[in-house]
Structure formats: structure tokens, C-alpha cells
Amino acid sequence: MATKQITKLFAAMVLAGVASHSFAADTIKIGIAGPKTGPVTQYGDMQFTGAKQAIADINAKGGVDVDGKKLLLEAKEYDDACDPKQAVAVANKIVNDGVKFVVGHLCSSSTQPPSDIYEDEGIIMITPAATAPEITARGYKNIFRTIGLDSAQGPAAGNYIADHVKPKVVAVLHDKQQYGEGIATAVKQTLENKGVKVAVFEGVNAGDKDFAAVIAKLKQANVDFVYYGGYHPELGLILRQAKEKGLNAKFMGPEGVGNDSISQIAQGASEGLLVTLPQAFDQQPENKALVAKFVADKKDPTGPFVFPAYTAVEVIAQGIEQAKSEDTAKVAKAIHDGTFKTPMGDLSFDDKGDLKNFKFVVYEWHFGKPKTEVSPQ
Amino acid sequence: MPDIYHFFQMLVNGLNVGSTYALIAIGYTMVYGIIGMINFAHGEVYMIGSYIAFIAIAGLTMMGLDSVPLLLTGAFIASIVVTSAYGYSIERVAYRPLRGSNRLIPLISAIGMSIFLQNMVLLSQDSKDKSIPNLIPGGFTFGPGGASEVVVSYMQIVVFVVTLLAMLGLTLFISRSRLGRACRACAEDMKMANLLGINTNNVIALTFVIGAALAAVAAVLISVQYGVINPGSGFLVGLKAFTAAVLGGIGSIPGAMLGGLVLGVAEAFGADIFGDQYKDVVAFGLLVLVLLFRPTGILGRPEIEKV
Numbered sequence: 001m002a003t004k005q006i007t008k009l010f011a012a013m014v015l016a017g018v019a020s021h022s023f024a025a026d027t028i029k030i031g032i033a034g035p036k037t038g039p040v041t042q043y044g045d046m047q048f049t050g051a052k053q054a055i056a057d058i059n060a061k062g063g064v065d066v067d068g069k070k071l072l073l074e075a076k077e078y079d080d081a082c083d084p085k086q087a088v089a090v091a092n093k094i095v096n097d098g099v100k101f102v103v104g105h106l107c108s109s110s111t112q113p114p115s116d117i118y119e120d121e122g123i124i125m126i127t128p129a130a131t132a133p134e135i136t137a138r139g140y141k142n143i144f145r146t147i148g149l150d151s152a153q154g155p156a157a158g159n160y161i162a163d164h165v166k167p168k169v170v171a172v173l174h175d176k177q178q179y180g181e182g183i184a185t186a187v188k189q190t191l192e193n194k195g196v197k198v199a200v201f202e203g204v205n206a207g208d209k210d211f212a213a214v215i216a217k218l219k220q221a222n223v224d225f226v227y228y229g230g231y232h233p234e235l236g237l238i239l240r241q242a243k244e245k246g247l248n249a250k251f252m253g254p255e256g257v258g259n260d261s262i263s264q265i266a267q268g269a270s271e272g273l274l275v276t277l278p279q280a281f282d283q284q285p286e287n288k289a290l291v292a293k294f295v296a297d298k299k300d301p302t303g304p305f306v307f308p309a310y311t312a313v314e315v316i317a318q319g320i321e322q323a324k325s326e327d328t329a330k331v332a333k334a335i336h337d338g339t340f341k342t343p344m345g346d347l348s349f350d351d352k353g354d355l356k357n358f359k360f361v362v363y364e365w366h367f368g369k370p371k372t373e374v375s376p377q
Numbered sequence: 378m379p380d381i382y383h384f385f386q387m388l389v390n391g392l393n394v395g396s397t398y399a400l401i402a403i404g405y406t407m408v409y410g411i412i413g414m415i416n417f418a419h420g421e422v423y424m425i426g427s428y429i430a431f432i433a434i435a436g437l438t439m440m441g442l443d444s445v446p447l448l449l450t451g452a453f454i455a456s457i458v459v460t461s462a463y464g465y466s467i468e469r470v471a472y473r474p475l476r477g478s479n480r481l482i483p484l485i486s487a488i489g490m491s492i493f494l495q496n497m498v499l500l501s502q503d504s505k506d507k508s509i510p511n512l513i514p515g516g517f518t519f520g521p522g523g524a525s526e527v528v529v530s531y532m533q534i535v536v537f538v539v540t541l542l543a544m545l546g547l548t549l550f551i552s553r554s555r556l557g558r559a560c561r562a563c564a565e566d567m568k569m570a571n572l573l574g575i576n577t578n579n580v581i582a583l584t585f586v587i588g589a590a591l592a593a594v595a596a597v598l599i600s601v602q603y604g605v606i607n608p609g610s611g612f613l614v615g616l617k618a619f620t621a622a623v624l625g626g627i628g629s630i631p632g633a634m635l636g637g638l639v640l641g642v643a644e645a646f647g648a649d650i651f652g653d654q655y656k657d658v659v660a661f662g663l664l665v666l667v668l669l670f671r672p673t674g675i676l677g678r679p680e681i682e683k684v
Contacts, residue, residue: 039504041505205653208613210394213390213644214648216387220383236506241603264506265508
């Protein structure tokens with residue numbers, strides 16, 4: 001008896017699936033792949049928020065014009081948990097689902113392996129968040145990004161330190177991982193090219209809780225400026241312990257430390273922290289209407305990856321319109337050649353698939369108050 | 378230049394970390410001393426202790442309590458009670474049914490239990506870091522200031538005092554009380570103790586409860602001092618505490634205390650001399666060195682072949 005019911009139910013589900021499939025035939029599927037679980041879920045949320053809003057906005061205007069025929073966009077969400085192995089499984093599922101356009105992935109380490117699959121299968125991928133230079137350095141035709149590179153962020157931070165902070169004794173720390181050490185090394189090189197000596201260059205253990213030893217060392221070296229390459233959990237603890245130990249230094253970090261959790265962990269010690277971030281597109285006057293839409297949907301438009309994700313969808317849609325086709329080879333060419341009007345400004349891509357002229361801005365963090373922009377315009 | 382202030386600062390920091398290692402190491406060493414098994418779920422027990430402390434502090438603050446001693450006492454009581462219950466249940470569910478089987482089987486059960494507990498907390502509390510505000514800010518400063526000063530925070534003093542009291546209490550309990558004597562008897566010879574009318578099952582359960590309670594004490598101290606907890610935090614701390622237990626001589630309670638302190642201080646000086654990135658290398662390198670020359674650890678007695 002029970003088996004019979006289950007069979008019936010299954011049959012109904014299959015039918016429903018077929019039905020919805022036949023409806024979905026004249027939409028363009030956009031895969032959104034990023035972490036919905038795991039330690040960096042909050043960054044994933046930014047990406048999903050931005051991309052889904054863009055799809056809703058484009059559909060509200062009637063969809064994408066493919067050579068005279070209007071097609072709606074359909075969002076398909078995938079969770080890679082920021083895990084390279086799961087990201088490959090997600091990529092294979094995207095291939096099987098017949099999705100031709102992907103917004104994602106988020107973490108550099110879980111973006112690189114899927115990008116191989118997308119390139120082979122002729123799927124266009126635009127990452128709004130992965131910043132490792134390697135991802136676009138392999139001559140791929142279908143891989144793009146709407147965010148800056150680590151190799152650009154390090155020099156931006158280094159120049160700001162040398163030109164505007166002008167500290168006496170500088171220390172550069174990192175978490176020994178691809179992202180953190182890469183940026184820290186770039187900052188160190190930029191500083192040394194500008195004649196600023198780096199007194200301490202050291203790695204700390206990601207996941208560690210006690211940084212008393214390294215703080216004592218900084219104190220002994222009379223360090224008054226610390227750059228940290230890595231993520232917020234470690235820097236939050238370093239800030240908190242540095243304040244307790246009476247280390248009077250200004251701290252700076254990359255966008256991996258730039259979120260609200262850092263103030264929760266560091267408490268008052270996050271006051272005055274400098275962070276390089278992509279420009280706050282939600283603060284710009286021309287995006288007011290769009291920000292209002294996010295707020296009306298009770299979504300947070302302030303995260304650093306919300307607008308890049310929104311823009312990634314826009315670029316795909318405009319690329320399809322300019323190519324007058326859904327064929328990914330033609331769309332990829334259109335994206336490489338064209339210019340796109342987006343909330344991030346008028347964008348164009350270079351041969352590697354990176355944005356031309358992506359700018360990083362320096363922000364100062366405040367405890368219990370919103371961040372303020374400090375970089376000179 | 379390693380001046381004297383810097384030296385003392387390192388020593389204070391090392392003893393601070395070391396005392397928390399010591400508290401957790403006792404859980405490993407007591408269980409090993411009595412049933413000869415490594416309880417690999419002990420790190421997760423510590424992690425659960427820190428979540429209970431977080432929930433207790435958050436709950437009490439929400440009820441309008443803002444007196445720091447009361448908050449801390451509340452966190453200690455809640456964490457010790459609940460974590461001890463976990464310790465007891467883990468023994469009951471994962472180890473007691475397997476007692477008497479091959480030695481490797483409870484070990485695998487322990488690893489399974491550890492994965493289970495970690496994921497349970499991950500699913501029920503989500504994976505984001507939880508933060509606890511610094512309840513006791515500030516500290517004493519010695520020395521002329523600038524680079525030559527020693528800062529001892531009030532929280533570090535609380536860690537020393539609480540650890541000392543807990544160790545003293547445990548030592549008195551083991552050496553003076555009836556149950557403590559039963560524990561020692563079981564460690565000496567389980568079968569004989571059983572024949573003489575000691576309920577060995579209860580004694581074994583008791584060691585798990587004591588280990589969990591001390592891990593809970595360490596969890597409250599570490600969580601309040603560093604202010605951040607997450608479901609993965611049990612692994613590294615558990616590994617370090619296990620190292621401390623082996624370093625001091627596994628099975629020996631004074632050994633675990635000493636091992637913890639030695640490991641903490643070695644880490645602090647190692648990080649200072651070789652750089653923070655080599656902290657763990659120094660810690661585990663020390664373990665290898667000690668085991669090469671004294672395979673039973675610093676205070677461990679050579680195993681007597683039981684015939």
C-alpha cells in the first residue's frame with residue numbers, strides 16, 4: 001500500500017518536473033554558485049542578493065532581447081560551501097542542468113577548479129568575488145570577473161601607507177594562505193620600492209587564538225603600523241589582544257577583513273582600522289534607486305560583493321543582447337569587445353577577462369558606526 | 378634584543394596558555410590512566426563547554442544581569458554542569474558498550490563521536506564565529522613603559538587563580554577522598570579493584586565527568602579571555618592538550634599539569650625566537666624530542682608488565 005502511494009507521488013513529481021521544464025524552455029538560465037553554508041556564508045549571501053536582484057530587475061523590464069525575441073532570466077542557485085571539491089561537483093551539476101551562464105564562484109580556491117570545467121564546456125562564468133590573479137591568467141575565453149585582483153589590491157594598500165600614513169616602523173603579517181600571503185607580499189614589495197622599511201614580516205597560524213607572542217614582538221620593535229593579509233577571525237583577535245597589551249599601532253587589512261564580524265570579535269579595538277575595499281557602489285548617488293529596491297526587499301546592499309554580482313548578471317544580459325544570440329562563444333566575444341553600462345559604471349574587459357580600471361578605495365572602520373572613506377579622490 | 382621585560386612578558390603569556398592546556402590535558406590523562414584509551418572526543422567536549430558558557434553569558438546578560446562576578450560564576454556553573462553531563466553521556470553511549478573489545482574499536486568510536494559533536498554544534502549554532510565581550514578589561518603594567526614593560530591583564534590573573542584552584546581541588550580529591558582512592562585503585566589494577574568491591578563502572582564514568590568539568594573550566598576561561606568561539610575550535614586545542622598530556626607522561630595527573638605549562642611556555646618562546654609561523658613546529662618538535670629521550674614523558678612511569 002505504502003509503496004503504491006510513493007510510486008504515485010513519484011509519478012506526480014516527475015510529471016510536475018516535466019511540466020515545469022517545458023515552461024522553462026524559453027528562459028535563459030543563470031547559475032549562481034557560491035557558499036550558502038560554511039564559514040564564509042555571509043560573503044555568499046552578498047553574492048546571491050546582488051545576482052537575484054539583477055535577475056528580478058531585468059525580468060521586470062521584460063527580459064533580455066535576443067535578436068528581437070524577449071526571453072526571461074531564470075535563477076538557479078548552487079551551494080559550493082567554498083570547498084574546492086564541492087565546487088567541482090557543483091560545476092558538473094551546472095553542466096548537466098544545461099545552464100550556460102554562471103555568476104560565481106566566491107572563494108578563489110573554489111573558483112579555479114570549476115573554471116576549467118566551464119571553459120571546456122563552453123559555459124560563461126563571471127566571478128564577482130574571486131580575486132586570485134591565477135584565475136584569469138590562463139588564457140581562457142569564457143572566464144570573466146567583475147572585481148579587482150589581489151595583485152592590484154596589495155600595491156594600492158602599499159601606496160596608501162607610504163604616501164598618506166607615513167608610519168615610522170611597519171610590520172606586515174599574514175595568515176600563510178594563498179590570499180593572505182599573496183597580498184601581504186605585494187604590500188611589502190610596494191613599501192620597499194617606495195623606500196619604507198618593513199621591520200617585521202611574519203606569518204601567523206590561521207585558526208589560532210593566542211597572538212600574544214607576535215604582539216610582544218611588534219611592541220618590542222616599536223611598530224606603529226601593521227598590515228595584515230588574511231581574514232577577519234584572526235585579525236579581530238590580534239586587534240583585541242594588541243589593545244589589551246598596549247600596542248599603539250594603526251592596523252590595515254584587505255577586503256577579507258572588511259565586514260561586521262571584525263567589530264564583534266575585536267570589540268572597540270576595531271576603531272580606526274583601515275581596509276582596502278572595492279568602491280562602495282551603494283553610496284553613489286546614481287545608484288540610489290537601486291539601493292532603495294534592495295532595502296524595500298529587506299536585503300542589505302552594503303556588502304562588497306553585492307554590486308559586482310549584480311553587475312555580473314547585467315554584463316551577461318547585455319552581452320547576450322549585443323551578440324544577438326544565446327551562443328556562448330558569440331556572447332564571450334561580445335563581452336570581450338563591448339562596453340557595458342552597469343551600476344559599477346561603464347565597464348569593459350581586457351583580453352584576460354578582467355575589468356579595465358578597477359579601483360580600490362581605503363576605508364576607516366568605526367566601532368558601532370558605519371565605515372568612512374579616507375582615500376583621497 | 379631579548380631584554381628582561383620581554384622575557385617576563387613571554388613567560389606570563391606562555392604560562393597563561395599553558396595553564397589552559399593543562400586543564401584540558403587532565404581529561405586525556407585521567408581517562409588513559411584508568412582505561413588505557415585516548416578519548417579523542419575530548420577536544421569537542423571543550424568546544425561544547427565554550428558554547429554553553431557563551432549561551433549562559435548571553436542569557437544572563439539578556440535577563441538584565443550586569444555584575445561581572447555573577448556572570449562568570451553563572452557561566453562556570455552552567456558550563457561545568459552541562460559539559461559534565463556530556464562527558465558522562467559520551468562514556469555511556471560511545472565507550473561503555475565497547476569496553477573489553479579490541480583497543481582500536483573505542484578509538485574509532487571516539488573519532489566518530491568527535492565528528493558527531495562538531496557537526497551537531499555546527500548545525501544547531503551555525504558556523505559563524507560567536508563573540509563574547511571582554512568581561513574584565515584592563516590589567517597591571519610593570520616597567521618603565523614603551524617596549525620595556527610587562528602587561529599582565531586581569532583576565533590572565535583570573536586564569537592563573539582559577540587554574541590553580543581547580544588543580545588544587547583535583548589533587549586533594551584524588552589523594553584524600555574515598556572516590557579519589559577508588560580512582561587510584563582502578564588505575565593501579567582494574568580487575569583487583571573490582572574484586573575488592575569498587576564499582577569500576579562508576580569510577581570510569583567519574584573520570585569522564587571530572588575530565589569534562591575541567592575542560593569546561595578551561596572553556597569558560599579561554600572563551601572569556603579571547604572572546605571568539607566557533608564549532609571548529611575544539612580540534613586544535615584538543616590536539617595541543619593531548620600533546621601536553623603525552624609530554625608530561627600520559628596517565629600521570631601531575632605530568633599533565635607540568636606538560637601543559639611546559640608546552641605553553643615553549644610555544645611562547647618558540648614563537649618569539651623563530652617567528653609565530655613556527656609556533657606549532659616548536660610545540661610538536663619538543664614533543665618528538667622528549668619522547669626520543671624519555672618515551673614515557675617527563676613524569677611518566679615506565680609501564681610495568683602485568684603478568
